[in-house]
Amino acid sequence: MKLKxxxxxEVNPFTMFIKPxxxxxxxxxxxxxxxxxxxSPFKxxxxxxxxxxxxxCDYEGRRNGTKQLVGYAHKIPIAIDPTNRIFFFPTTSPNRQECIWISHEHVKKPVRINPQETLILFNNNQSFELPVSCSSITSQLERTSYLRTKLMQRIEHNERKSFYLMQRPKSLEASEESFEYGKKKMKDKH
Structure with missing residues (x-):
C-alpha cells in the first residue's frame, strides 16, 4: 500500500502505531x-x-502526571486523551530515533519471533513485525494497563462523588418545626 x-x-481513536x-x-x-x-514529515x-x-494538555504535563500517578520514570506510557481511551506507549526511550509509539487500545497480543523481534496482532486482525523484544512489549502493555486503570478509577471516583453531591437529599430537618419557601410550617403532632 502506498503511503499518503x-x-x-493528530493521534485519534483509529491510530494503531507510529514508527520512524x-x-x-x-x-x-x-x-x-x-x-x-x-x-508525515514529523518525527x-x-x-x-x-x-x-x-x-x-502538553506532553511534559502528561509525562509528569503519569510519574506522579504510577511512579514510572522511564519509557512512560502517555494518556493522550483518556476520555477517548487514547493511551500510547513507547518501545524505547522516546528520545531515541528508533522509538515506535503503539496504541494500547488496538493491541490484541504480541507474539515472539526471536529475541529482538515481535509480531504484534492488532484487534482488526492486521499484524506487524516490529524490532522490539516481546518481553519489552508485554511489559509496556502491562504498564499502560496500570496507568489506564488508575486514571479510570480516579475519573469514576469523581463521577460518583459528583453524582452523590447532585442527588443527595435536602438537609435533614432536626427541629420540630420546618420552614418551606420562607413560610413557617407546623409538623403534625400526635
Missing part, C-alpha cells in the same frame, strides 16, 4: 491506522507531543 503524505496529523522511517536524510513517521496508512515524538496539545 500528510502535513498535519528514514525518508531521504530525515526521519519521518509512518502512521498506521485501522484502515489507512500515512507518511513520532513530535506527533505525540502535538497530539497531547490537540487534546488540551
Amino acid at each position: 503524505q500528510i502535513e498535519e496529523y 522511517i528514514v525518508y531521504g536524510s530525515k526521519i519521518y513517521s509512518e502512521i498506521i491506522e485501522v484502515e489507512d496508512e500515512f507518511l 513520532p515524538l513530535d506527533i505525540i507531543r502535538n497530539s497531547c496539545e490537540y487534546y488540551g
Whole structure:
C-alpha cells in the first residue's frame, strides 16, 4: 500500500502505531491506522507531543502526571486523551530515533519471533513485525494497563462523588418545626 503524505496529523481513536522511517536524510513517521496508512514529515515524538496539545494538555504535563500517578520514570506510557481511551506507549526511550509509539487500545497480543523481534496482532486482525523484544512489549502493555486503570478509577471516583453531591437529599430537618419557601410550617403532632 502506498503511503499518503500528510502535513498535519493528530493521534485519534483509529491510530494503531507510529514508527520512524528514514525518508531521504530525515526521519519521518509512518502512521498506521485501522484502515489507512500515512507518511508525515514529523518525527513520532513530535506527533505525540502535538497530539497531547490537540487534546488540551502538553506532553511534559502528561509525562509528569503519569510519574506522579504510577511512579514510572522511564519509557512512560502517555494518556493522550483518556476520555477517548487514547493511551500510547513507547518501545524505547522516546528520545531515541528508533522509538515506535503503539496504541494500547488496538493491541490484541504480541507474539515472539526471536529475541529482538515481535509480531504484534492488532484487534482488526492486521499484524506487524516490529524490532522490539516481546518481553519489552508485554511489559509496556502491562504498564499502560496500570496507568489506564488508575486514571479510570480516579475519573469514576469523581463521577460518583459528583453524582452523590447532585442527588443527595435536602438537609435533614432536626427541629420540630420546618420552614418551606420562607413560610413557617407546623409538623403534625400526635
